Amino acid sequence: MSYFKKSPWLLHYDGSSCNGCDIEVLACLTPLYDIERFGIINTGNPKHADILLITGGVNEQNADIIKNLYDQMPDPKVVVAVGICATSGGVFAECYNILGGIDKVIPVDVYVMGCAARPEAIIDGVVKALSILEEKYTTMKQEKVA
């Protein structure tokens, strides 16, 4: 039995967003949505996190950082791209410095739509990510046995 569903800790990274989505992510912590109900903690530290939650697209400057943060997270881990920017670059896609969505540098497991993504949608995305996390844990365990 795995406990990932009961205690998902997440790391929120702000790529090149307009901060609209970030406000919504933070709104999830407020009494109205209270994601701690699900045992979710916003750790702010890749080494503690299970879920990498990214808002905004990737640019030349932060591509390395995103990769590095992803690498520093211990397995199993999932990535949730929040908002249209994180999915594809969104309104900034044509900018000279934008590479595109998060999946340009690391594998993304869940895409959350919206500009800005609504808190309900974000929570929904995280909950989706949890089952993927669990799956990954099972495969990880099998690989270890094998």
Add this chain to the structure above:
Amino acid sequence: METLIFLVAFPLLPAALLLLVPNNGVRNIVTRGSFAVIAAASVYLLWQGIGAQPAFYSLEAGLIDEGMFVIEVFLSALIFFLGVKYRNYLTSVFVTLQFALMAVYEFVYAPGVAIEHNLFVDKLSIIMALIIGIIGGLICVYALGYMKDFHSHHHDMKDNRPFFFFVLFVFLSAMFGLVFSNSLLWLFFFWEVTTICSFLLIGYTKTPEATRNAFRALVMNLSGGLAFAGAIFYLASQGLTLELDKLITSPHGLVMIPVALMCFAGITKSAQMPFSSWLLGAMVAPTPTSALLHSSTMVKAGVYLAIRLAPVISGTYVGDMVALVGGVTFLLAAFMAISQSNAKRVLAYSTISNLGLIIVCAGIGTAPAIWAGIFLIIFHAIAKSLLFLCVGTIEHRIGSRDIEAMGNMFAKMPGMAVMLLIGICGMFIAPFGMLISKWAAIKAFLDVGTLMSPILILILAYGSAVTVFFWAKWMGKIISANTLFAPRDPMNDQISWDEWFSEWAHTVLTVAICLAFPLVSQWLVEPYIAGVYGKDFDLTKSMYMITFIMVVMVILVPAISFPSQRNSYAFGTAYMSGRNTYPGRVFDGSIATRKQATLKNYYLQSFFGEDKFMKLGVVMCSCIILIMFGVAFI
């Protein structure tokens, strides 16, 4: 008695030999051999004395006394001359006064004074002899390797090693004499010899700084010596006893003045404030000197005398004042140690601080306090000596004695890192010795029947809290590293055999003494206390069990967990806000540069700055000492 005389006289033989035969090979053999002989002789003394009562001997003293007087005249003249030559007139004044006192004594009172027992040996002497013989001897062995390196590093200094080793061995001889003397005259003679030896050792390099600091040590210790001479003069002029064992059983009122003077001498020698600057200045000398002065000799002579006198001053105002001097020094020196990044200075402040605690124990002078004080002497001697030797070796290898330069030690010199860690653990971690003694000291202070009790407990509470801080951050520096894959530094293999041997011997002793301390207590310390205080003293036996368990745990748990956890996890890089990092805390900076992050410890200058506490301590302790004399004369 033969063992005593042998221990005092034997070191003079290698001393003379080493002075006269300036050959490196001979020096190596003679020094190692003499260490073996001296250590064996002190162990033999232990074996002889373990179940025995304190023994007093009367030596046919006429010739020896005259010989000593002649040497004293010679040494006084030498110091007088040096004082004039280096324009340090205060030295000359002190030595003249002291000589005048002793000369008057010699011609006026000496014929009327009969000294029954000149020499004696009891359990405390045996403990001191073991410390001097084993730790002091090991330091001499260490000095072989170290001084060779020292001179290959410092070409500008004259290689005067024969003289250096000569002084080292004379020092040991004087220390043995000091702890076996029952006659105050002899005690005083050896006391002065240690002062002069330390003066010569500190000034060894002959740099202006070394000379200045050597003179500072000399002046301060001579002031103590002057007080000692004053005590002898007073005792003789009043027709009182000049024997240590009779002195400490004399009625309090009569001997308060000389005892206060001797306590003052002890305070100067053990570098209590306001005299601590000489010990800090002594850091300019080569490491074996520092190790010797700080651990087994010199400063220990000061606390030894204080512990000897404890029964007389216990419960008097003089005793309270002595305890206060120690307490203030203990607290403030610990504060100042926080602000230091120079490893040797940290060690120096910690020594001063610990000596302060021993002086407190002596000043309190109850049986449990003396128990704690003696154990502090033992544990401190071993662990501190180990630390000095390690710092000395490291300094030669990495070219710095700064704690900040000691990062990554486990990769560079794993053996050295382990020894350093054990040494530091010995200083502040339960259940290593220092902490057991501190524990005993708290208990002793609790049962003091005066208002000194809450004062001392407050001092101890704050003092030991900061102790944890400065040791732990040093430990942290040693184990911090993220370049564990770095190849072992070749510097590790350049450490000489003598240094390795001496350091490992210290390390083993540091751990062994923690396991053996119940035996030490039972065989040596408790009988001594029972003898002096006339009552059986029994520290709760249950405590032995629990400390034993703790020692075993402290050794076993890391010993098991470290190797077993070693290779079970994947390595990653340190978290640096998402920046890419590489071994050695190097990270990607902006515009394609690579930068290194350096981490430094906190030194809290604004809180624990040296200047302000040093001034405060000097003023406070000077006042307390004045009060001490005031109450002694009343």
Add this chain to the structure above:
Amino acid sequence: MTHLSIGIAYIFLAPLVGGLLMGVDRIVSARMQRRVGPPLLQPFYDVAKLLQKDTIIVNRLQNPALVCHLVFMIATGFLFFEGSDILLIIFLLTLSAVFLVLAAYASSSPFSHAGAERELILMTAYEPMVLLMLVGFYKVIDSFSFYTIVESGKPLILYLPGIFIGFLYILTMKFRKSPFDISISEHAHQELVSGLTSDFSGRSIALVNIARWYEDVFLLGLVYLFFSFNVLGGIAAVLLTYLFEILIDNTFARFKWEAALRSAWIVALVLGGGNLVILYAFMGV
């Protein structure tokens, strides 16, 4: 014999009690912020998950140091409830804390390094008060053993009110509560990432958390001593103390380390030292 079994019971039950208390803490904190909060068993879920996760280390010394931290923490509590000399036990507690700090030093990211330094400052800040408290116990009861104090039936709190308040003050540090959560914090972001634990992951954090449960129970055991003349009253007082700490946690902003050190020392001197001196004056020296 019973004392020994209570000690052994501590080894098995303390993590349960500690974990539950922490669960209560999180719920109460959430309610204070008008949130619902996590389930009561959340701390256990967290640790279970951490044990299932991979562990990445930066320095091979870090995990062994954490194991030592945990083992010595358990030993501390065990010996305490077994009735050994509390004065010696407090030194063991320090030893355990030093191992935690060393683990953080070993991992050597700037954040864990700063966390380690600050933890040491906190240790410097709280230690005098702890020692004074024990001295207070000894002065009243003449013993350093848990059971002698409990069986004496004396209302320690009446003898040592100042020391108790002083102890509450530093208890906030030991519980890692605001305003003294300067070295480690699991709440939201802070300037030190996660301070001490920044570079720990998986199993390592689990070790830290379990050690914390043991520590919390031990500390509450110390609180209990003040009220030990009445079992039920004592337990109620312990729980109230815990709630009080949660209240403080939620109503104070974080201090700077200077303020933490200075204030803790002044509190120890004035309340702790003052109480002792009065005790000496009244009970005779």
